[in-house]
Amino acid sequence: xxxxxxxxxxxxxxxxxxxxxxxxxxxxxxxxxxxxxxxxxxxxxxxxxxxxxxxxxxxxxxxxxxxxxxxxxxxxxxxxxxxxxxxxxxxxxxxxxxxxxxxxxxx
Numbered sequence: 260x261x262x263x264x265x266x267x268x269x270x271x272x273x274x275x276x277x278x279x280x281x282x283x284x285x286x287x288x289x290x291x292x293x294x295x296x297x298x299x300x301x302x303x304x305x306x307x308x309x310x311x312x313x314x315x316x317x318x319x320x321x322x323x324x325x326x327x328x329x330x331x332x333x334x335x336x337x338x339x340x341x342x343x344x345x346x347x348x349x350x351x352x353x354x355x356x357x358x359x360x361x362x363x364x365x366x
Contacts, residue, residue, distance in 0.1 A: 298344040302330035321355035
């Protein structure tokens with residue numbers, strides 16, 4: 260069952276994330292103004308607040324506060340074969356709101 264309120268665009272951005280420090284890495288698989296899926300071997304428990312930094316090619320970086328809604332952990336060797344990572348809800352844009360809004364519209 261899909262509980263999303265807004266449709267997501269399939270866009271791949273490099274992300275760094277963590278509960279306090281940006282110590283983990285991954286990629287977005289899809290994104291919307293309300294949330295995204297982060298593909299990564301490192302996941303946090305649902306309910307955890309994260310800082311997520313998106314790197315938008317040729318535009319800069321965006322820093323977001325997100326809440327983990329669901330997570331699926333798999334061994335690193337299976338990452339290419341199994342969908343692993345986290346679905347997160349964006350709770351606020353900390354830095355780079357204009358870059359974030361532009362990346363959702365432009366390709």
